[in-house]
Amino acid sequence: MDAIPPRTLPTSARIGADLKAQIAAGLYPPGAALPSTRALAAELGVSRTTVTAAYDQLVAEGYLETRPGARTRVAAGILPSAAPAAAGPNPAPRLSTFGRRLLAEPAPPVAPASAIDFRYGDLSGDDFPILAWRRALNVVLLRRPARLGYGDPRGLPALRAALQAYLWRARGLRCGLDQIVVVNGSQQGIDLCARLLVDPGDRVVMEDPGYGAARKVFAAAGAAIVPVPVDAEGLQTGRLPEIGPARLAYVTPSHQFPLGGVLPAARRQALLAWAEACGATILEDDYDGEYRFDARPVEALRSLDRAGRVVYAGTVSKTLSPQLRLGYLVVPEALSAAFAEAKRLADRQAPGLEQAALAVLLTEGGYERHLRQARRRNAGRRAALLAALADHFGGRVRVEGAAAGLHLVAWFEGVPAAAEAGIAAAARAAGIGVYPVGPLYHDPLARPDRAGLLLGFAGNEPETIRTGIRRLAAALDDGPPIGT
Structure with a gap:
């Protein structure tokens, strides 16, 4: 046999890798018999147990087939790898339209780590409540369940109940438990909204300037972005009638990103009236609404919604840590089932341990x-x-x-x-x-x-x-x- 791969792998793994390379090169075509484990062990100067382990691994991976009393053979249907084209390397796999749109805008630059x-x-690492978080984790770990399995894709009931109470007292927002969907940061919430609420060619109203990552999500979904200027009070809702109908509007009314305006009550009412008139959905991104330094935080736009037009997105990325990747959506009741299923298909559920710890912080007052x-x-x-x-x-x-x-x-x-x-x-x-x-x-x-x-x-x-x-x-x- 040819020389086995370098001695950076266990012996059985090196033997298996060598056999796979010979199968790929066509030296062992489909159905070809391999040497017996005893013969190959003697040839390579290793134990028969080592060769048997290599064969067993290749059987498990589908490269080899075994039958009682017969020699081990190359599995049917295993084809040799094609030789590289003489003209140069093979082209990269073709991206979907979604993938090509993702790469249409360059990623923002990142400063050196030493800067x-x-x-x-x-956020400052010194701000993270290490003691409170560790205590919450300990509480959760001591409740070890008898069975570990997948939960509700909307999130842990305990966390959704804690968020339901927090949003009512802190943001003036009332909702049912099934309307709350825990997501991996508000960015996943934006992505779910794009997938569920926007078809290619649909018009999406966005603040200009606005959050670039959200714009990129909607553009990748094939939306036609309709920019609306902002001023010191946020989105210029007086422009909406001339713009006409749209499928969705993405807004940051509590603290316009990036210019900082707070959308006043009259404009909030105008935005809701426009959405109801044209059947649009409003995605309210309340990314850092908890931070006001001269007054208490303003109530969410979602608290004024009586027609079920607003999806509210919140996050703990600006209050605890962006590394936790915990956020939440509050969706209209009519959309609850669709968002739950979309979350299930995306990643089944957000991490349960972190959800449970956050629920403890919220219910025991540590979060606030x-x-x-x-x-x-x-x-x-x-x-x-x-x-x-x-x-x-x-x-x-x-x-x-x-x-x-x-x-x-x-x-x-x-x-x-x-x-x-x-x-x-x-x-x-x-x-x-x-x-x-x-x-x-x-x-x-x-x-x-x-x-x-x-x-x-x-x-x-x-x-x-x-x-x-x-x-x-x-x-x-x-x-x-x-x-x-």
Whole structure:
């Protein structure tokens, strides 16, 4: 036999790999008899038990067949691998239309791990309630069930009951248990909405600027994106009548992403009336609605919905950790069964241990105690960022969207939008991660002609924030004029 593979695998695995290679090369065609285990063991200088183990593995994988009293043979239907084409490597497997749409937009850049990173969505590791979470996990683990199996794809009943109570008292939202679907982060919730509510060619209204990952999900589903401008109060709902009907509208009414406006009551009513008139569904992404620093959080748009037009998406990614991948949808009762089945097909259910631990935190009050602490800490970080921007940039920078949430937008007065990429590159060279606002606009012509940066502050401590902004200012002052 040919030389067996390098000695990085157990002996039986190397023998099996060598036999598979010879079958693929056609040396052993379908039906061909292999050497007896005794003969091959003697040839290779190994024990017969080792060869028997290799044969048994290939039988289990379907490469070999055995019959009592007969030699082991290559299974029928196993074909040799085709020789590589002389012209070059084989083409990559063909992507679906969905796959090609996914790659139509480049992924956002990521700052080096060593940088002071102002990426939105990151949280400080020091904020995670380790003791409370560990206690919740211990409580859950001590309740070890007698049987481990798949649960309701909507999520653990205990967590849905805890969320039902929390959403009522914290967001003014009332719903039934079967209307809550626990998902792997709000991003999966957006994806489920795209799959269930949007057909190729359907019109989807989106805020402009808006959340790029949501836009990409709907575009990959084949939707026709209809951008609607936002102002200091969020979506300009007065534009909806001229836009006409759509299948779905994706909105962030509690804290518009990225500019920070809060949709006022009159606009909320106008949005709901438009959706009811044209039969549209509204996807309300309440991604960081728990964070308001000068007033209590505003109630959810879903709390005003009387016609069953709103799907509400919430998450603990901005309150506990994005690594937990726990979010939830509140869907109209008529859509509950469809969302449950879609979740079942996507991944059966969200991780049960984390669901159970979150249920303990919610029911015993630990979640809201942590949230109060997180608000105080992030208020300090926000204050540090605002002060640093004022100290190092003064009137050159105008801040927008700082009243709520975990990020703000810094506009550079008198600096053209085309300079954003240069600002970000100069910052990265100085070890600072900052992110231009430009890619968040669907229509480039709709954005102001000035450079803007999206600055998240929840992942850094105040001193780090001050250092980062000082270095950013120095990098921009020392380099070529940022207005060129």
